[in-house]
Amino acid sequence: MEYFIYSLSLLVIYVGLAQLMHVQFGLLGIPNFGVVGFWGAGMYLTGVFNVSLNMPILLSILAATAIVSLVAWALGRMILDRSGQAILCATLAFSSIIGVLVISEKWLTNGVRGLGTIRYPFASSDFAELGFAIFILSVVIAIFYVSIRLRDSRLGRVLLSIRDNEELAASLGKDTSGTKRLIFALTCGVMAFLGGLSAPLKQFLVPYLLSPTVTFTVWIALVLGGKGHSFGSIVGVVLTVGMFDILIETYLPLPPEYAATIQNLKLFFYGFLLVAVIMFRPAGFLGAGRMGAKPKHATSTTKQEAAS
Amino acid sequence: MRLTATSLSKAYHGHVVVDIPNVSFGTHGLEGLIGPNGAGKSTLMGLLTRRIAPTSGEIALENEAGTHELNALQSHDVARIGLIKTNQRIQGFDGLSIRDNLALSATSSDREGLSSIFDRTRDAEDIEARVAALLEQFSFADPDGSAKSGGEKKLLDILRCLVAQPTMLLMDEPTAGLPDDITQSVMELVRKKVDAGEMSVVIVEHDLPMIWKYCDYVHFLSEGQMLFEGTPDDVRENRVVAEKYMGV
Ligand SMILES: Nc1ncnc2c1ncn2[C@@H]1O[C@H](COP(=O)(O)OP(=O)(O)O)[C@@H](O)[C@H]1O
Ligand SMILES: [Mg+2]
Numbered sequence: 001m002e003y004f005i006y007s008l009s010l011l012v013i014y015v016g017l018a019q020l021m022h023v024q025f026g027l028l029g030i031p032n033f034g035v036v037g038f039w040g041a042g043m044y045l046t047g048v049f050n051v052s053l054n055m056p057i058l059l060s061i062l063a064a065t066a067i068v069s070l071v072a073w074a075l076g077r078m079i080l081d082r083s084g085q086a087i088l089c090a091t092l093a094f095s096s097i098i099g100v101l102v103i104s105e106k107w108l109t110n111g112v113r114g115l116g117t118i119r120y121p122f123a124s125s126d127f128a129e130l131g132f133a134i135f136i137l138s139v140v141i142a143i144f145y146v147s148i149r150l151r152d153s154r155l156g157r158v159l160l161s162i163r164d165n166e167e168l169a170a171s172l173g174k175d176t177s178g179t180k181r182l183i184f185a186l187t188c189g190v191m192a193f194l195g196g197l198s199a200p201l202k203q204f205l206v207p208y209l210l211s212p213t214v215t216f217t218v219w220i221a222l223v224l225g226g227k228g229h230s231f232g233s234i235v236g237v238v239l240t241v242g243m244f245d246i247l248i249e250t251y252l253p254l255p256p257e258y259a260a261t262i263q264n265l266k267l268f269f270y271g272f273l274l275v276a277v278i279m280f281r282p283a284g285f286l287g288a289g290r291m292g293a294k295p296k297h298a299t300s301t302t303k304q305e306a307a308s
Numbered sequence: 309m310r311l312t313a314t315s316l317s318k319a320y321h322g323h324v325v326v327d328i329p330n331v332s333f334g335t336h337g338l339e340g341l342i343g344p345n346g347a348g349k350s351t352l353m354g355l356l357t358r359r360i361a362p363t364s365g366e367i368a369l370e371n372e373a374g375t376h377e378l379n380a381l382q383s384h385d386v387a388r389i390g391l392i393k394t395n396q397r398i399q400g401f402d403g404l405s406i407r408d409n410l411a412l413s414a415t416s417s418d419r420e421g422l423s424s425i426f427d428r429t430r431d432a433e434d435i436e437a438r439v440a441a442l443l444e445q446f447s448f449a450d451p452d453g454s455a456k457s458g459g460e461k462k463l464l465d466i467l468r469c470l471v472a473q474p475t476m477l478l479m480d481e482p483t484a485g486l487p488d489d490i491t492q493s494v495m496e497l498v499r500k501k502v503d504a505g506e507m508s509v510v511i512v513e514h515d516l517p518m519i520w521k522y523c524d525y526v527h528f529l530s531e532g533q534m535l536f537e538g539t540p541d542d543v544r545e546n547r548v549v550a551e552k553y554m555g556v
Contacts, residue, residue, distance in 0.1 A: 149425050149426060153424045153426075153427065153430065154415055154419060154420045154424040154430060154431070155420050155421065155422065155424045155425055156425070157404065157411070157412050157420075157430075158412065158420050160401065160403045160404055161401045161404060161412055163403065164400070164401040164402050164403050164404070165399055165400065165401055167359065167383070167399075168395070168399045168401070169401075170383040170384045170387075171359060171383050171384075171387055171392065171393060172384075172387055172392070172412070172413050172468065172472060173384050173392075173416070173417055173472070174412075174417060174420075176384065177382075182422075228403075
C-alpha cells in the first residue's frame with residue numbers, strides 16, 4: 001500500500017511536470033530541455049533548507065520555489081530571445097550544471113553521500129503519507145485548472161501568437177520577450193515546487209535522482225500525449241511512467257534477474273512508441289487540441305445551402 | 309501624426325539599400341510609396357517600424373501625446389504608440405482562428421495580463437463587435453477556423469492591422485494576391501478611415517492606376533534614394549520617375 005501511494009504520487013508529479021511543459025512548449029514554444037534541473041533544484045534546495053537549516057518542510061518548499069523562479073527569470077533573460085536550438089542547449093546545460101553542483105558542493109548537499117532524512121509534513125500523523133499524496137494531487141489538479149483556463153484566456157491567445165510568429169506578435173504590440181520571461185519563470189518555479197514536493201517522497205536525496213532521464217521521460221510523455229492538447233500529459237505519463245515504472249517494474253511478477261533487462265527494454269519501448277506516434281499521429285495520441293479538433297462551423301454549411 | 313526620418317540609412321554587408329537624408333510621412337492623408345523592385349521600399353517600412361535596425365539615422369513620431377524617438381523603442385512599443393505595418397510576405401498565426409487573430413490584435417496589452425486567466429469571458433463586447441463588423445464586411449470561408457488560401461491570409465494580415473485602430477498604418481503591397489473586388493473594398497475602407505481623420509496611411513503598391521486614384525501624395529524611391537515627392541499629378545509628369553520606373 002505504502003509503495004503504491006509512493007509510485008502514484010510520483011506519477012502525479014510527472015503528470016504535473018509534463019503539463020507545465022505543455023504550457024512552456026505546447027502553448028508558448030519554449031523547448032525547455034532542463035526540466036530535471038528546475039525540478040531537481042527545487043528538490044535539493046528544499047532538502048538543504050529542511051535538513052541543514054531545520055526549516056519546516058512546507059516553508060522550505062516555498063523558499064526553494066521562490067529561488068528557482070528568480071533563477072529561471074534571470075536565465076530566461078539571457079536565453080529566451082535566442083533560437084529554439086540555443087534555448088534547448090542552454091536549458092540542457094543548466095540542468096547539467098545543477099547536477100554537477102549537487103555533487104561538488106558537498107558542504108551544502110552532502111555530495112554523493114546523500115542528504116536526509118526529509119519527512120512528510122505532519123509526519124507524526126497516521127495519515128501523513130496519504131494526506132501528502134492527496135496534497136500533491138490537488139496541486140497538480142490546480143496546475144491543470146490554471147493551464148486550461150490559461151489556454152482559453154486572452155493571455156493564452158498571446159502565448160499562442162508568440163509560438164506561431166513572434167515577430168508578427170511583437171509588431172502588433174505584444175511584449176513577446178516580457179511575456180516569455182514571465183511565463184517561463186512562473187512555470188519553472190512550479191516545476192521547482194513539484195521538486196520540493198518530491199523531496200519528502202524520496203526522503204533521502206542523492207545526485208543520482210537528478211538524471212537526465214527525468215527530462216526525457218517528460219518530453220516523451222508530452223510528445224506521446226500531444227504537446228498541444230490539454231490532457232496529453234496525462235495520457236503520455238500513464239503510457240510511460242505508469243506502464244513501466246509502476247505496472248511492469250513493480251507489479252509484474254518477473255524474476256529479479258530481469259531487472260536490468262527491463263530497464264533497457266523500457267528505453268527501447270519508449271523509443272518505439274515515440275517513432276510510432278511521430279509516424280502515425282504526429283500531433284500525439286490526443287491530437288492538437290482546440291483548433292484541430294474543432295467541428296466545422298455551422299455557417300459554412302448554411303452558405304452552401306444558400307448557394308444551391 | 310507625423311513620422312520623420314533623418315539621415316536614415318541601411319546597408320547589408322556594405323551594400324547600401326536605403327539612404328535618405330530627410331523624409332516625412334503622415335501629413336498628407338493617404339500617401340503612396342512607389343519605386344522599382346529592390347528600391348528599398350520594404351526595407352524603409354521595416355526601418356520605420358523598428359523591425360529592422362538602421363545602420364544610421366533617427367526616426368521620430370509626433371502625435372498629440374508629443375514626440376517619440378523611435379530609435380530607443382522595440383517593435384512592440386512602436387505598435388503601442390499607434391504605428392503598425394502590414395506585411396508584403398504572407399505571415400500569420402496558424403494556431404489561431406481568424407476571429408482570434410482579429411481579437412488578439414484588437415485587444416490592448418494591459419488587458420492580457422495574468423489576471424485575464426481567471427476572467428469569465430474572453431473578449432469584451434466592444435472587441436467582439438469590432439471583430440464582427442469587419443467579418444461582416446469581408447467574408448471568409450470559415451471565420452472560426454484558420455485562414456485557408458493565400459488570399460485569405462493576405463486579407464487577414466490587413467484586417468489584423470485595421471482592427472488595431474492604428475493612428476498610422478504602413479501597407480506593404482497590400483493588394484498583391486487579392487481579388488479585384490476585395491482590393492476595392494479594402495481601399496475604400498482605408499480611404500474612408502483616412503478621410504474621417506482616424507489614421508494616416510502610407511501604401512507601397514505597383515498598381516499605379518490605384519495609386520493615382522487613391523493617394524493624396526506620392527513618394528518615389530529608387531535605389532534607396534527618395535528621388536521625387538509630390539502630388540500624383542506631379543509624379544506622373546515627372547521625367548525622372550518616368551525614366552527610372554515607367555520605362556519611358
Ligand atoms: N535581409 C537582407 N539581407 C541582404 N539584402 C537585403 C535584405 N533585405 C533586403 N535586401 C536587399 O535590399 C534591397 C531592397 O529590398 P526591398 O526593401 O525588399 O525592396 P522593395 O521592397 O523596394 O522591392 C534589395 O536589393 C534586396 O536584395
Ligand atoms: Mg518590397
